[in-house]
Amino acid sequence: MHFLQKTAGIATIMHNLHPICENYTLDVLSEDDYTKFQISFIDILDKQVNALNYRIPSDYVEALCAETGMSASDAHRMLTVAHCTAVHHPRHHHKKQVSLGKESSVMADSAAPTRLWTRDYVFDIGVNFLVYSVHFLLMLWSTAYAIYTWNASISMAGLASGLFIVGALFARIPAGRFIDFVGRRKMFLAGTLMFFLLVLCYELAPSLEVFMLVRFLHGLSFGTTSTAASTVVAALVPLKRMGTGIGYFTLGVTMASAIGPFIAMNLTSAKEFTLAIEICAAATFLIFALSFFIKAPERTILPEEKADLHKISFDRFFSIKALAISCIALMAGVCYSTVLSFLGAYTAHIGITGIGATGFFLCFAATSFISRPLTGYLLDHFGGNIVIYPALICMAVAMGFIGTASTDAAMLIGALFLGFGYGTTTASCHALAVHCAPMHQVGVATSTYFVLLDFGIGVGPYTLGSFVPAFGFSFVYIAAGAISLIGIVLYYYLLARHHRFTRHQMDRDSEAKTIIAQRRQRFYEKRLAGAH
Structure with a gap:
């Protein structure tokens, strides 16, 4: 199979050929592969070549020139456009694989998984669930603990909680x-x-200031x-199956x-602060133990990437993409x-203290749980x-x-809609953010998603909360609803009108990511074999 036969799959359908295609592909490709090449080449050429900053090694260019007869400048441009990072040359097809030693034993990004429900996947879901359970428990616990122990003001106790x-x-x-450079397993275990360990430090804090420092450091470990x-x-x-897989994963959240x-609410109301920490300590120890049994797929790092590390x-x-x-997700x-910041004060203010307040998050969790498998499938x-x-x-x-709620029923209906709306939006945005990025940038894409989501959760109470004294709580929730509607407009203009997440385009992107990852691995093995 020739090199050009493997370049399909990363752009929308285009019907006009570029001169490079006319000059170099008619005698190389079959009719079907030639059509695929049309589809992938032109749109990337026009829209992305100037935005890419990818260093193409000279041996890639030389091999492509030798196979097709194209000029060096055209070969370099094509490699840049196609995001290719290794050359699939016919002369390598029947070579016996060289033993690469320890490096080849590490699962690389070219080893695309074929099954969803594996032991590692289930354990990772369990770890994620426990991590976020401790996070949400301590968010409420830390506020009550700071007030109870040091008689902190509401604002200072809130700051202690928010530093996480x-x-x-x-x-x-x-x-x-840096996760791929350090190693996914190493960073996972260190985190x-x-x-x-930091959970054990909470009750050792001698002052509110030290307690705040522990909260900040614990937040660092949570983020990692x-x-x-x-x-x-x-x-x-x-x-x-990325949508389904991420959907079940975020179901733990x-x-x-x-x-x-x-x-947290039951333990803090009973002043059982030490018991809460003991529960968190047991949960975090289980998290650490489970992480040992997860075989984190590592990614091979090319020398060019190491040179650009600093x-x-x-x-x-x-991740720009x-x-x-x-x-x-930020919106x-x-x-x-x-809801997280003001629901308690709001329900007390409007006189809803029954099931509408106490059952709100249970209804929220129920619809999130029920809708998640359907969301992933769709x-x-x-x-x-x-x-x-x-x-x-x-x-x-x-x-x-x-x-606008004035009854328990209205509040619970709001919780049901919120569970579907927020749960589906965040799970889908997470999966789509990962889908947008090449395999070697999954860590950066994941970080980008969570940074903006956390930023939205952090900045929301300060921005919308400033309107409470003048306009009341109801205005805050109506304004939040307007922000959600603005999100619809933003999604259309930034993504939907460009057909970014149609099923056809997502299938093509997935195919391209797999091919690119395989080429990266072949090139890595070729270099390593040459070094040996």
Whole structure:
């Protein structure tokens, strides 16, 4: 099979040929492969070649020139356009594979998984669930503990709780960039170990200031652990089942958002602060133990990437391709933050203290849980539009019910809509952010998604909360609903109108990512064999 026969699959259908295609492909490709080459080449040539900053080794160019007869400049341009990182040359087809020693024993990004429900995947879901359960439990516990122990003001206790999110943000940005260089398993184990040890430090803090420092450091370990877990699961899930796989993975977060606060509210109301820490310590130790049994798929790092490791630029810490869909997650985070921060005060203010308040998060978790398998199926089989639009609409409806509620029933209806809207939006945006990125940038894409989601959750209470004194709580929830509707417009103009997440385009992207990853691995093995 010739080199050009493997370049299909990364752009929308185009019907006009570029001169390079006319000059070099008619005598090389079959009619079917020639059509595929048309599809993949022109759109990338016109729209992306100037935006890429990828170093193409000279031996790639030479091999392509030798096979096709094209000029060096055309070969370099084509390699840049196609995002290719290795040459598939006919003379390598029947060579006996060279033993590569220890390096070949590591699972690389070319080893695309074929099964979803593996032991590693199930263990990673369990770790993610426990991590977020501890996170949500301690968010409520830390506020009550600071007030009870040091008689802290509401604002200072809230700051102590919020420093955890600040720490997570500080960790996520470099974690996504360096996880493949450090090693996914190493970062995963280091994060879970620190997550366990820092839980033990809470009750040892002699002052509020030290307690705040522990909260910040614990947030760093949380950001590292959750980013590593999400990066690992993206490598464990088959590309064409990414929506389903990420959906079940994030289902743990939904369950944790109900279980963690429920335990915290019961223990803090009984002043059982030490018991809460003991539960968290047991959970975090189990997290650390489970992480030992997860075989995190590693990615081989090319010398060119190592040389660029210390270069600082925006696109090395944030995935440009995942930014747009992550902005939708940010807006969902802003909406949800109003519920996390103000629901207790709001329900007390409007006199809803019964089942509408106590059962809110249970209803929220129930619809999130029920809708998640369906969401993953629709995302995998029909694309992103069919889930994102209804989810954002449901979130706007939820904010409307909550903002105008005067009965328990209205509040619970809002919770049901919110569970579907927020749960579906975040799970889908997570899966689509991973889908947007090449396999070697999954860590950066995951980090980008979580940074913007956490930023939305963190900034929402401060921005919308400032309107409470002048306009009241109801205005905050109506404004949050408007933000959700703005998200619909933003999604259309940034993504949907360009057919970015149609089923056809997503299938082509998945095929291209697999081919590119295989070429990266073949090139790595070729270099390693030459070195030996």
